[in-house]
Amino acid sequence: MTPATKPVIQIKGLRKSFGDLHVLRGVDLEVNQGENVAVLGRSGTGKSVLIKLIIGMLKPDAGSVIVLGQDVETLRGRALDEFRQKVGFSFQSSALYDSMSIRENLEFPLVRNVRNLSRADIDKAVEKALDDVGLSQTINQMPSELSGGQRKRIGIARTLILQPEIMLYDEPTSGLDPITSIEINNLINEVRERFKATSIIITHDLTCAKTTGDRVAMLLDGKFERVGSFEEVFADPDERIKQFYNYKFVD
Numbered sequence: 001m002t003p004a005t006k007p008v009i010q011i012k013g014l015r016k017s018f019g020d021l022h023v024l025r026g027v028d029l030e031v032n033q034g035e036n037v038a039v040l041g042r043s044g045t046g047k048s049v050l051i052k053l054i055i056g057m058l059k060p061d062a063g064s065v066i067v068l069g070q071d072v073e074t075l076r077g078r079a080l081d082e083f084r085q086k087v088g089f090s091f092q093s094s095a096l097y098d099s100m101s102i103r104e105n106l107e108f109p110l111v112r113n114v115r116n117l118s119r120a121d122i123d124k125a126v127e128k129a130l131d132d133v134g135l136s137q138t139i140n141q142m143p144s145e146l147s148g149g150q151r152k153r154i155g156i157a158r159t160l161i162l163q164p165e166i167m168l169y170d171e172p173t174s175g176l177d178p179i180t181s182i183e184i185n186n187l188i189n190e191v192r193e194r195f196k197a198t199s200i201i202i203t204h205d206l207t208c209a210k211t212t213g214d215r216v217a218m219l220l221d222g223k224f225e226r227v228g229s230f231e232e233v234f235a236d237p238d239e240r241i242k243q244f245y246n247y248k249f250v251d
């Protein structure tokens with residue numbers, strides 16, 4: 001197997017229900033090293049549940065999630081902490097601490113997760129992470145002084161600072177105007193190029209899926225009904241796809 005086709009996320013027969021609500025009904029997906037997969041689905045179809053299963057925040061009812069060769073369900077304690085450092089999760093809300101400066105927001109995951117770092121190491125890592133997302137000038141600002149797009153970038157920088165092997169983006173463009181969305185899409189692609197990271201991008205945004213996804217996986221009725229290039233997934237759309245994605249998108 002060549003490195004280009006090495007699967008780093010392997011999901012098989014994954015099922016998850018909450019009482020009578022059968023959210024995931026047999027999800028299968030393989031994501032290869034260095035690949036960006038965009039997961040599209042309507043609100044409430046289980047995209048966040050899927051992410052939580054991938055990072056071990058939820059347990060599957062059936063099926064398996066193997067990430068970086070480890071069965072996520074079996075990870076506990078320190079092994080789970082180490083695993084979560086390799087899998088960066090960028091929240092929909094950016095989840096910045098409003099009372100902390102941008103510098104302090106970026107230091108936070110480092111200080112919490114990496115032991116024995118010197119002040120100089122921390123400063124260097126923060127400066128590099130900010131430079132990676134093109135926002136060096138914001139280092140001493142507060143989150144409230146930044147635009148929505150800048151906050152999303154800082155959220156991504158805060159995830160990148162731990163140099164994860166996998167990036168999970170939850171709605172990276174939600175609430176942004178089309179131009180700022182394009183900038184975030186470009187950043188997601190740059191992250192793949194520069195860090196050779198493997199990414200799953202959860203989105204409702206067709207432009208985001210088209211721009212960032214090497215492949216697109218369409219979650220419908222608890223399963224990935226269609227997986228392939230954007231063009232393949234939207235060729236010959238059935239009624240369920242047409243109903244929700246019948247609008248124009250930016251190229």
Ligand SMILES: Nc1ncnc2c1ncn2[C@@H]1O[C@H](COP(=O)(O)OP(=O)(O)OP(=O)(O)O)[C@@H](O)[C@H]1O
Pocket residue numbers: 018021023041042043044045046047048049050
């Ligand atoms: N811990 C939980 N307990 C009970 N029900 C839950 C739990 N987590 C999610 N659900 C339900 O599972 C369904 C899928 O939720 P999920 O958050 O994954 O949707 P989503 O596709 O991410 O939606 P959105 O695009 O709106 O964020 C929803 O009906 C939700 O209410």
